[in-house]
Amino acid sequence: MxxxxxxxxxxxxxxxxxxxxxxxxxxxxxxxxxxxxxxxxxxxxxxxxxxxxxxxxxxxxxxxxxxxxxxxxxxxxxxxxxxxxxxxxxxxxxxxxxxxxxxxxxxxxxxxxxxxxxxxxxxxxxxxxxxxxxxxxxxxxxxxxxxxxxxxxxxxxxxxxGRGLPVYRDGPAVDPINGPFALLDPGHRVIAWNPAAARLTARPPETALGKPWPFPLPDADETVEHQMACGTWIEIRAQPVPGSTDLAVSFRARPEEPPDGRDLFIALTGHELRTPITVIRGYADTLVDHWESLDEGARREAIFVVGQRARDLSRLVDRLLNAIGDVDLSTLLPFDLIESLTTAVDELNPVQRRLLKVDLPATLPKTYGDRASLATVLAELVTNAGKYSPNWVEVELTAGADPQSVWFRVSDRGIGIRPEHVERAFERFWQLETGDQRKSGGVGLGLYLVRRIVERQHGWVSLRPRRGGGTVAEVRLPRADAEGHGEA
Structure with a gap:
């Protein structure tokens, strides 16, 4: 050092x-x-x-x-x-x-x-x-x-x-040092009871210390909910203190469900669904009503557009389902990232496949996650890179590994991202709330979905400016052979 x-x-x-x-x-x-x-x-x-x-x-x-x-x-x-x-x-x-x-x-x-x-x-x-x-x-x-x-x-x-901070618009809310906390001895008697615990439970230290723990105790790495006599619901977590026989217990009032913007979500996605449906219906009606008068080239073109828009519609439906669904833990399994990325590249649209520079190693350690969702993650990141990279200049896909994670990056040489936006870009509908971004279209769900999908697999995703200009999007997933791979 x-x-x-x-x-x-x-x-x-x-x-x-x-x-x-x-x-x-x-x-x-x-x-x-x-x-x-x-x-x-x-x-x-x-x-x-x-x-x-x-x-x-x-x-x-x-x-x-x-x-x-x-x-x-x-x-x-x-x-x-x-x-x-x-x-x-x-x-x-x-x-x-x-x-x-x-x-x-x-x-x-x-x-x-x-x-x-x-x-x-x-x-x-x-x-x-x-x-x-x-x-x-x-x-x-x-x-x-x-x-x-x-x-x-x-x-x-x-x-x-307050110049661009806090990074999150709603500001810091968690206070781990001053939040409710207790220590229990091996007999589950309270040996430490901080002021926040006293305030939340209306139990001053003198009535809590030395007494049995008054609420349910969860197993390690689980959370239990309990309604106190006053009607307040609390969430309780407990964990042995390393190197000690004591038990650390953290608890808090159950957070209120944040507003989900459901009306806005329905309005925006309804608009996005309407576009491909209108095109598909228009071309399908043309084929039905004018089949005999269309030459072979016109028919093929109409069928091609219908197929292309149907794929767009399918992808949009997948995005909506991912936005509201929960991960199926049974789908979290070891898989080959290089093989899966190669397959996901093949599923991109023809323009993206042709212009994306792929530079992947021959092999990597297996990762742990949901293989099926990787195509959605890659498509969203590549689409996002293409939006802000005129003529798709140097949009690259790379991958690698370290002792705990396997990662891949989508890098571009586009207009870049301002540092104050590297976290806001993951907010739902952020694009719609930022006037200079609206010209690129979309509902502003892409990066929100990427983070939601990746974190449900105990990984994480980040954006950062790229040296020399542009943006790097990096996804990290747990290595299958790493200790604790199944936890965030």
Missing amino acids: VDAPPAAVFAGLAGVAEALNAGEGGVTLLQQSVEVASAATGAIGAVFIEYAHDTGRVVAAAGKLEWALGRPVDLIHPSLRGLLQYGSRVREFPSSLIGTPGGVQLDSRGLHRVMTAEVNAAGASVGILAVSYPDADGSAEPEQRSALSFLASFIALQYGL
Whole structure:
């Protein structure tokens, strides 16, 4: 572990500060701050996890943690809550203590120790700044801990200014450190009960500590719902504390169902369905009414259009079903990504097949997921790349693997994506809400569906600007031979 020269760290800070003074902000400066955090703490990787509605997500990543960009993080997992709950603002622990699959991901990549600092802006917790080290038994120097604390405050300043942050439009909502939490001894008696637990349950610490746990306890990695006497429903999760006989329990009020925009969804998709149906009906009527008067060429052309529009209609129906359906866990099986990608390329429309540059390795480790959905994911990413790449300049498909995941990328040299849009692009109907995008058509469901499909398979997807111009869309799925492949 080699610390960056102080001059380089201060130069990085100065660059971000100058940009802030010039009125800039958003993900670009957040990313630069994460890179400075990695250098200033002598770490080999760094991330910033922004709290979202019911989880967290990596919105900036640097160094050996770049692969985590876009990854959802289960911040309310009891074991992770236990690590973040107590102690100083800056916390340090071996990644093996993280009971979530994220800990496995870190360990398998040689990232054995983690140091975190919570970011608080205007009295609200907005996320976690985390850095990683290759040694499990080491300990950060006081200067490194101070540097991480300072960088967390520096990021908090950026959130306070509100220029393009928070990344998510509805703002951070999860607060894993200050949320309801309890520790139980082997007899399931309460030995720790934080203020949030007291507020939610109306049980002050003096009436809870030393008493039996008052609610149901789920099995590991399960969630149970329970209605308290006051009528409030709570969700409860429990997990053994690594290296201890205690049990960590996290719980919260059951979130309200977010509005699904059903009326808008029906209106938009109705419009999209009407177009191919109208064309199919028009050409079919022409063939029926004027078959004898049409020459062979006209008949073939009409039949070709009917077939093409029928395929478009089938794909649109598949998209709608994916938007509202749940994954069938029985379809999550090991499969050959290269073979599946090759088949999915063959199913693209003729223009896409002809212009897509495919550069795939001969073999890759098998991945774990739903093979049938891969064609939909690839088609959406290729279609999206083609929309914003005039004349399909350098739209490429590549793939690879690392110790925990198998990935593929669709890269283009199009108009690119602004950093503040790399997460908003995955929102439902986002395209319709952005005036300069509407000319490209569509209902704005493509990337929303991609993320929904991929994350139901315990993978994740991200967008980022491409060096030299354009955009890279990257999908990561679990390796079939990796530990914990069946969990997000």
